[in-house]
Amino acid sequence: MTGAQPPVATDSDLMLVERTVAGDQRAFELLVIKYQRRIQRLIGRMVRDVDLVEDIAQETFIRAYRALHQFRGDAQFYTWLYRIAVNTAKKALLELKRDPTVSEGALRSGDDDDETSWHGNEPTSDETPESVLAAKEIAAVVNAAMDALPADLRQAVTLREIEGLSYEEISTVMNCPIGTVRSRIFRAREAISEKVKPLLDNQSGKRW
């Protein structure tokens, strides 16, 4: 699957975990913002009912929050979160199977790691045609903004976001200093964000 790589930012994840354990809940919310879509996609491969997907995702983050003091940093934070999500989804599936009122259609069988079982564009029961259209609009704006970027900015952000290269690796590929890599990636993100933020504001009706 193209670009489906976990983020490389392990040290900053660990430091956000440490801040959370020290009592800063907002640090945990930053991790939630960062990983929520990824976790929802993962759970969506196991559970068909999209109402349940969000509930299980919520439960996953709550469990992760409670267990954060046990996270030692010997594995990547995402890997650890991934395991919690899978276990939470499996537990939910077992409970659902025991519930005679739940139809088989709500469940999804199959390998957790089966990438092909993900149908990311299936509409959810929460989604209206307008919200599906809004999501497609955001994707279109992002892609258009990417196409409009100068070549060096587009290359830098592609290597970072899609190929998952580190700044050091990108500086080698692009034959420029790491500071330049950082600046180009930032400028690319800023250019794309300028187009996306108004769209998000219009869709949500309020600022974050």
Place this chain on the structure above:
Amino acid sequence: MAHDTLKTREAISALADGQLRGQEFARAVEAVSRDDDDRATWHVYHLVGDVLRSGDAAGHNDLAFVERLQLRLKSEDVVVQSTDAIKSIASDAMNTRDNGQFDTQADSANASRFRWKLVAGLASLAAVAFVGWGWVGGLNTAPPVSLATAPAAPASAVVVAAEQPQIMIRDPRLDELLAAHKQFGGTSALQMPAGFLRNATFEVPNR
């Protein structure tokens, strides 16, 4: 102001890529945690990354998801620690990753133990020097001024040590220790205490 905003956002971009360390990391996390606009920037940067990687825009429900989670988190037990403890933990975490860059305002966890070890070492050295001086035979008169002289403000010396990362060379307990050793002034390790000898003076009776 605009320059500061851009600088902050650039730091947020680097934070998203795990590129920040030390004070820069702390400042960026503070900014994203406390400021709504910076938090929105953090969200959009990650949304853009997700869209580029998978084509999945799914950003329209993000706000509701996080708000719902925030409500649930409020009812969770939070490990309550002082702000200084949070800064210390974050600082310690960052210092172990910085190559030789240390936060001079942070005191290490075992700094007080080191100070007491130093005090104990100095006290031992002073005691040995004191005994050695007496063996040479120069202690019957006045004791060495340097050993007898107490610091003018021992309490403030302790305070200074607490406020600044400096080695403490005087301590009230050291003074007590040295004062206790004064009792044995004028003797060597091989001789009996002078006080005992005085008590044992032989008097020739008058005839």
